[in-house]
Amino acid sequence: MSGFRYALSDTLVLAKRSLLRIPRAPDLLLSFTVQPIMFVLLFAYVFGGAIETPGYSYIDFLMPGIIVQTMSFGGFITALGLSEDLKKGLIDRFRSLPMSRGAVLAGRTLADVATNSISITVMLVVGVIAGFSFDAPLLHIVGGLLLLLLFGYAFSWVFAFVGLTSSSPEAAQSLGFILIFPLTFVSSAFVPVESMPGALQAFAEVNPFTIVVDAMRSLFLGAPAGNNVWGAVAWSLGIAAVFAFLSVRRYKRAVVR
């Protein structure tokens, strides 16, 4: 086998390992099924009546935003898993094996794509029950779903880096939360950007979350896209590339704690 095929097979072996964990430690299952449902329902019914979203019903406005937010957090499973692996000496074992250097990280982030797919499905079902409907050609909708998975994948690499650098699984989780939560709120995900005060609005307009959420609104609801779709793809690829580089470099030096 060539180096590339080894890398691929190592990655798949480790992705399988990550996925096997989910039915066996079902506490994780809650975080990417029940939690997103809860968010959809809370936002739709608690805030929905109070937020003006010209041109859309709030549930239509909300769904692209809340799915993007959920995608950005899906990678916490990677952070949690890597942090535990470091603590338990598994990273040392993997690093002593003649396996591909990036496979542990690539396997985990790949497994996140599967769990993110489940999250998207669950949220769309709940969204549709709550009144959401697509208003775009099928091709755009499929493109939108792929963009969501790509964006989630990019953030899995952010979380991979967080998991390798933080001191404990708990720290990894809260660090990820503190970094990403404000970014998702100061964006067009939940409220129209125009409703924010000046400084926040300026930030929200350049926030990659806004770009991705706007791209999703154009792909799911037919909103005018501008350059947002390609901007969103570029941001996702950029984030993935930068954090994959940083994470693999960090992994090679990983020291047991």
Added chain:
Amino acid sequence: MSTDFAIEAEGLRKSYKDVRALDGVDLQVPAGTVLGLLGPNGAGKTTAVRILTTLLPPDGGSARVAGLDVASQAPQLRTKIGLAGQYAAVDENLTGAENLEMVGRLYHLPKGEPRARAAELLERFDLSDAADRLVRTYSGGMRRRLDLAAALVARPPVLFLDEPTTGLDPRSRIALWETIEGRVADGTTVLLTTQYLDEADRLADRISVIDRGHVIAEGSSDELKDQLGGERLDVTLEDVADAEAAIAALEPIAAERPTMVDGVLRMPIHQRKGTIGAAVLRLNEAEIGIDDVAMRRPSLDEVFLTLTGHTAAEEEGEEER
């Protein structure tokens, strides 16, 4: 460098910030033998293992394992080694069988081999009944056995065991020792770190005592003990006030003048045969009461204490480097 050595290190150096973990360590382990790397916590044992298993680059010096350089031939070297660490590095949410199969796949064993090998090792490590149970239901001893089995999946010619029995109950320790002895009988070279002297005494052909980043003594267990002198007779007197009289009575049959150490009269001897009888006779003649008489050989503990100025257990709890 000679290829007769399965592990060979020269002048290994490694510092962490201001701590010198290794300060010029040389090691030579002939193929098919066991080297015990003995030292207190923080002595540099784990650092040495991490360098030799390619987990950590040394700051200076060079090392070869199975004839391959740790720096320039790391990928090939990793196919020749197995590592079992201080932690049971196994996945709690996989079964025992799944853990071993995963490791077999990551060693890129031929198709079908990882599963067959997993079954074989589970059998040998007495884990067949637990093969399909999640590891998080395993006891500490079972996890360690699985961890050691994982290190053996690819039948590596060189095995690194970093404190393999720390935290195990006595029965599990002895079982693990027997397994390690079995591997050595099959020709595997083992580097074993430990802070337990009985473990080094039992398993190691040669012992390197390491303290504060230096190898401070090297030899077989017997050679190290001989460095402290040979056998001696320890006599506990009924009344310590008789010490001077006892020393005078025993001096003619002693190799050196006896001394009082911690309330016990310690007498270096020429030979074992007849010495106890002669000593008892002389003390009786001098009308000195005896509580206890025992022939003793220095323990590895005493060797260690003499060499390092502290006991192996004394520095326990300090951070391992």
